[in-house]
Amino acid sequence: MLKKQTVWLLTMLSLMIVLSVYYMMSDTEDIAYINTGNQETEQTVNQDQMDDDVEIEDINEIQSNELFTTIRMELEDERNIKKDRLKEIVASSSATANEINEAINEMDELEKMTTKETILQETILATNENYEDVLVRAEENKVHVHVITDNLPREDAVKIMQMVKDELGEIVVDVNFQATNS
DSSP: OHHHHHHHHHHHHHHHHHHHHHHHHHHHHHHHHHHHSOHHHHHHHHHHHHHTHHHHHHHHHHHHHHHHHHHHHHHHHHHHHHHHHHHHHHHOSSSOHHHHHHHHHHHHHHHHHHHHHHHHHHHHHHHOTTOOEEEEEEOSSEEEEEEESSOOOHHHHHHHHHHHHHHHOSOEEEEEEEOOOO
16 A cells, blocks of 8 residues: 555656646747747737736746745655555564664654744744745755745845754755746
């Protein structure tokens, strides 16, 4: 039963990734077509764009946020698969007491890291109203922080690094920002 669930999960994840890439690529193809079209087509499109400016901006904002949501979902799926494997070890009758303890400790560490990432995301987002979204991903010995904002001054990046170090201890922190589409 577990293998069927895992295969289903991986299939859905793969489908989601393929559709996301297709969706992103289809938008750039439309823009290229419009820019290389004849003059009448460009004028018609420009008039339509003037009428629908608000809708176009909303679509661009959704695309940026969808990227972070997709990454969060993939990370959660990876961790759930790892937790399932650890639960199998704990439930296994052939596992030693030491293996069971290590599996339980690793599950606890995964939960703690997920909680700390969420706390950091909410804290960083609350510190500046100009941040549209924040994504924190902790790896073995490095933390990646991605912020959607118009600009990220050096002082703000240093504050973010300090927040991460306060929460997670001495660890390498990588802070990047993605410009908003509006």
